[in-house]
Amino acid sequence: MFSKTCEYAIRAMIFIAQKSEYGVKVGIKAISKGINAPEHFIAKILQELSRKGLVQSAKGPNGGFFLEAESKKNSLADIVRAVDGDKLFTGCGLGLKNCSEKMPCPLHNEFKVIRKQLHDMLQSSTVAEFNKELIQGMKHLKR
Amino acid sequence: MFSKTCEYAIRAMIFIAQKSEYGVKVGIKAISKGINAPEHFIAKILQELSRKGLVQSAKGPNGGFFLEAESKKNSLADIVRAVDGDKLFTGCGLGLKNCSEKMPCPLHNEFKVIRKQLHDMLQSSTVAEFNKELIQGMKHLKR
DNA sequence: ATAATAAAAGACAAAAAACTCTTTTATTAT
DNA sequence: ATAATAAAAGAGTTTTTTGTCTTTTATTAT
Numbered sequence: 001m002f003s004k005t006c007e008y009a010i011r012a013m014i015f016i017a018q019k020s021e022y023g024v025k026v027g028i029k030a031i032s033k034g035i036n037a038p039e040h041f042i043a044k045i046l047q048e049l050s051r052k053g054l055v056q057s058a059k060g061p062n063g064g065f066f067l068e069a070e071s072k073k074n075s076l077a078d079i080v081r082a083v084d085g086d087k088l089f090t091g092c093g094l095g096l097k098n099c100s101e102k103m104p105c106p107l108h109n110e111f112k113v114i115r116k117q118l119h120d121m122l123q124s125s126t127v128a129e130f131n132k133e134l135i136q137g138m139k140h141l142k143r
Numbered sequence: 144m145f146s147k148t149c150e151y152a153i154r155a156m157i158f159i160a161q162k163s164e165y166g167v168k169v170g171i172k173a174i175s176k177g178i179n180a181p182e183h184f185i186a187k188i189l190q191e192l193s194r195k196g197l198v199q200s201a202k203g204p205n206g207g208f209f210l211e212a213e214s215k216k217n218s219l220a221d222i223v224r225a226v227d228g229d230k231l232f233t234g235c236g237l238g239l240k241n242c243s244e245k246m247p248c249p250l251h252n253e254f255k256v257i258r259k260q261l262h263d264m265l266q267s268s269t270v271a272e273f274n275k276e277l278i279q280g281m282k283h284l285k286r
Numbered sequence: 287a288t289a290a291t292a293a294a295a296g297a298c299a300a301a302a303a304a305c306t307c308t309t310t311t312a313t314t315a316t
Numbered sequence: 317a318t319a320a321t322a323a324a325a326g327a328g329t330t331t332t333t334t335g336t337c338t339t340t341t342a343t344t345a346t
Contacts, residue, residue, distance in 0.1 A: 007238035060343025061291045095150035098286040106273040130249040143241040203313025204321045
C-alpha cells in the first residue's frame with residue numbers, strides 16, 4: 001500500500017507529534033528507537049519532510065525535530081503525498097496511464113470508491129490526533 | 144497499491160479470460176501487445192500462475208494460455224494473493240509486524256475497514272466478468 | 287573562542303523489483 | 317522423422333528501493 005519510506009514517515013511524524021505535545025524536541029536517535037526504524041534512513045526522510053515544511057528541526061544541543069502549531073494540523077494524507085506522491089490517490093489501480101472516465105480500466109469505478117475512502121480517512125486524520133492514545137498505551141508505533 | 148507484477152498479472156488474466164470466451168488460446172506475444180506489457184516479463188508471471196493452477200497453458204503450435212471453466216471463476220483476489228501474497232489484505236498499514244487488536248497501530252481500525260472493502264471488491268470480481276465490456280470497448284487494458 | 291551536540295548533506299552499499307535474453311522442452315502439423 | 321511453434325526454465329541485467337557510513341554545517345553551552 002505505502003512504501004516503506006512512507007510507513008516510516010507516518011510513524012515518525014506521529015511520534016514527533018506526540019513528543020511535541022510537551023514542547024519537547026526529539027532527536028533522530030530517539031525517533032529511531034521510538035518507532036523501531038533505521039536511524040540514518042529516517043534521518044533522510046525527515047530531512048525531506050523538513051524541506052517541505054511538514055516538520056520543523058533545530059540543530060545543535062537541545063535540537064531535534066518538532067512540530068509547530070500549524071504543522072500539527074497536517075493530515076496523514078499530506079505526509080503520504082509528500083513522500084509517495086499522489087499516485088495512490090489518483091493513479092489507476094491496474095497501472096494504466098491513460099485510464100480515465102472515458103477510457104476506464106475494468107476496475108476503474110471500483111477503485112475510485114476505495115481510493116476515495118482511503119484518501120478521506122487519511123485526509124481527516126491529523127498527525128497529532130493520536131497523542132493521547134499513544135501516551136495511554138492504547139496505540140503503538142513499534143514492531 | 145499492487146506491485147507492477149500484480150498489475151500485469153490482473154490485466155493479463157482478464158485479457159486471457161476475454162479470449163477464452165471464444166475458446167481461443169492466446170500466446171505471450173498477443174497478450175503482451177494486448178495489455179501493453181513486456182513480453183518476457185509477463186511470460187514469467189504467467190508461468191507462475193500456471194504452476195499455481197490459476198491459468199492453463201499448452202505448448203506447441205496453436206498453443207498458448209487459456210482458462211478452463213473452473214479458472215474463469217477465480218476472483219481477482221485470488222490473483223493478487225498468488226502474486227503479492229496477502230499482506231495487502233492482512234498486513235499492518237504502517238508496516239508493524241506485531242500490530243493487532245491487542246497492540247494496534249494508530250490507524251489499525253481505520254485500515255481494517257479499507258482493507259476489507261478492497262478485499263471484498265476483489266473477492267467478488269471474477270477474471271471473466273469483464274468480457275462483454277471489453278469486447279464492446281467500454282473498458283480497456285492497454286495504456 | 288572552544289567543545290559538544292545534532293541535523294544536513296552526500297556518497298555508498300545491499301536488497302528487491304522489474305525487465306531481458308538464451309536455451310530447453312513439449313506439441314503439432316507436414 | 318522433421319521442422320515449426322510456443323511455453324518453460326534459467327541465467328543475467330537494470331533500475332528502484334532500502335539502508336549505511338562519513339563529512340559538513342549550524343547551534344548551544346561553557
